[in-house]
Amino acid sequence: MDKKKKIMAGSLLFSGIPDAQLDEVAAIAVDKTCRRGESIFFEGDEGTGFYMVVEGQVKIYKMSFDGKEQILHIFGPGEPFGEVPVFHGQPFPANAMALVNSSLLFFPRRQFVDLVTANPSLALNMLAMLSFRLRRFAAQIESLSLKEVPGRLAAYIVYLAEEQGATERVTLDIPKGQLASLLGTIPETLSRIFARMTEEGLIRVDGRTILIDDFERLREW
């Protein structure tokens, strides 16, 4: 697959960009692959550019001094990540690691900023991208601070259901341990809550498949 194809495939960042400029974007993009568990960058690293997931899955996460992890985002195909240092000129604020073998594109900072400067629709797309992130972060903070773990899990299942267009059955796209970290808890607690929700007739869990028995009650949580 050539870079231009990778760039266009399902990426909101480059949607509506004139074809000529897509060529310029493709010209500065650098292919990169990484295997499951491989680190892409660390918090504090200098940000020389940002990435986009072409195929695979990448987590952005923070670690506490005593080793607990909090996942900030999980990005899939078409989603860019690591843009913050590009525009703010500071080191990466978090770590990035591939959850599965992944294929990425890397965009060098300097050259990308030049493209953004010359191309208003690219700038607006990037502004929309960052705005969307801010919205998601706000929801995550609300979730962590104002909801208890069952509420956060319920919200996540509802989110998955909407994303997968099904109110009957959803599939977890990440291991349960990672889900715990995304929800700001630990695997033991998550496991207990899955069990409790099952007892209460809300869901049934089989591996990574969740059968939703009472979507409404889940949504109202």
Added chain:
Amino acid sequence: MDKKKKIMAGSLLFSGIPDAQLDEVAAIAVDKTCRRGESIFFEGDEGTGFYMVVEGQVKIYKMSFDGKEQILHIFGPGEPFGEVPVFHGQPFPANAMALVNSSLLFFPRRQFVDLVTANPSLALNMLAMLSFRLRRFAAQIESLSLKEVPGRLAAYIVYLAEEQGATERVTLDIPKGQLASLLGTIPETLSRIFARMTEEGLIRVDGRTILIDDFERLREW
């Protein structure tokens, strides 16, 4: 004070913008004042534009169904807020309220987007602004999820100390109840932690003044 002066005063968003364009920005800005406790917008409202604090203090916050509040940001002079819907075209993700009598500028969406489109440095400044926000949100999520309340308070005091350029004595810029909400806790807990930190010889608290007795230990938390 004329609008152009208000726009320039200490605002990172408009720094380095050619004078001619500042006039254009000033031309679309609308003056607005609001008194202490007044709501500026609510979560779910359509975003017809964004604001900048000229004077005063504004909080951006979320409410839980049972009335608990989580503050996301507190913005002071020179800081813009409410930009997310401008670029993402969705309703406001949170509520905004003036903490004290405040003077604001309002920038209508459509017209501001036109300016951004025509002016690359304005676009880059806005990108830097949003990037900075993302960084702060990441820190807040880390704080909520990976630190306990004393650690969050310590981090906040250190942050204030840096902002105020003093390691001996800082002044809280908000009431303690609001600080509790910013740190994701409640006034009772915050009060107890202030008391404990005082017992342990870290700080002394007198109203909104905090004397720092052991800056290093506070920082290492």
Added chain:
DNA sequence: CCTTTCCATTGACCTAGGTCAAAAATAATT
């Protein structure tokens, strides 16, 4: 197929911090 490793679940226990209630202190208003 077997072994090793990783992941998920379950139980016993404990603590950070939230809830409820009341007093004390500070600020705002008449």
Added chain:
DNA sequence: AATTATTTTTGACCTAGGTCAATGGAAAGG
């Protein structure tokens, strides 16, 4: 100053959920 309203502090209590430890399953590598 006196009154009212708002913040802050303190005490008694309780629970969500984290820690530690052990076991059961599933997946990966030989």
